[in-house]
Amino acid sequence: MSSDFKSELPTPTPEDAGAVFAMMTAHWKSQAMFVVTNADIPDILLKNGPQTAEQLAPLTGFKAPFLYRLMRALSADDSLLFVEDSDKRFSLSARSMLLLNQERSMKWFTTHMLEPASWRAVGLFKEGLETGEVPFDLANKMSVFEYYKEHPESGEPFRKAMHTLDSNDTAVDSGFDFSGVNTLLDVGGCSGLLLANVLKANPSIKKGILFDQAHALPPPGSDVYKNEPRIEACPGDFFDASTVPAADCIMLKHIVHDWPTPKAVEILKNSASNMAEDGRILLIEKLIPSAGDSSAADSKWLDVWMMGVCGGMERTKEEFAALFQEAGLELVKIHEIPHKGVLQGMAVIEGKRA
Secondary structure, three states, X not given: OOOOHHHHOOOOOHHHHHHHHHHHOHHHHXXXXXXXXXXXXXXXXXXXXXXXXHHHHHHHOOOHHHHHHHHHHHOOOOOOOEEEOOOOEEEEOXXXXXXXXXXOOOXXXXXXXXXXXXXXXXXOHHHHHXXXXXXXXXXXXXXXXXXXXXXXXXXXXXXXXXXXXHOOOXXXXXXXXXXXXXXXXXXXXXXXXXXXXXXXXXXXXXXXXXXXXHHHOOOOOOHHHHHOOOEEEEEOOOOOHHHOOOEEEEEEEOOHHHOOHHHHHHHHHHHOOOEEEEEEEEEEEEEEOOOOOOOOHHHHHHHHHHHHHOOOOOEEHHHHHHHHHHOOEEEEEEEEOOOOHHHOOEEEEEEEEO
């Protein structure tokens, strides 16, 4: 590097200072949002209409003067989570409508990602970087999946958050051609909503197999089976190849990003162990652009989050190609999904036998 590089350094502007301050204080806003969401304040406002802090206090267990200050901050123009009028009454905004207690709500992401167990993990990122261990494991003395089993109050928001993701037709919207597929296997499909959406859009598929651990599968008689009779539940474990059924097309949505590379390779090998010779395997994941491309900030921060809670990672095209190769597969094509918002950067990564 040239010794003159210092002469080319950028000069910070007031806008840069404001951006740094916003990053520095982002945890104030996220925790404030968690508190009001976990207390069901959006639902209270939906039921009762505009409320003052004094009216909200007995319904939430909070002290009115402190609650007012929190709600006032969340109504400011950098958050706009609520709307405050001149009488100090608060009402719903378009953003707090996303946090209502209902199916497919962002409430579940808020209560999942900002709960105390996850918050403790964020506080140990430095230790994770120093040791290579998973901060969540360091903070909670067990892995995140073990924690959810022992703490259903944490596991339930996680399950509902994943249910929200499953309700989006990302594989349908990808442009992947399912014609010629007879048996479609959804590995780790949990709710079955994604599989049902794909089957609905592709009536030529004869059977859809919903593969997951027994406790994660919808119980017999659930609507997902009634609404789509081609779905067949199959309990098993993607770490045990002997339990994975045969299929000519296999989907894994938000599965391999939960795991470091050795485990992700094992999952891919096992999932494809009974795949037809000319079959296809589809990973539905966030895609990180190659080095030097500053876009896709949400994908990159999600990658940091995965590093912090489970030791997993989001990947670039080159990393997916290497992952497939190590699993005895070959990357065929990446189908980018034209979504905005939280689903921006999603893609279907198509592979086949090498």
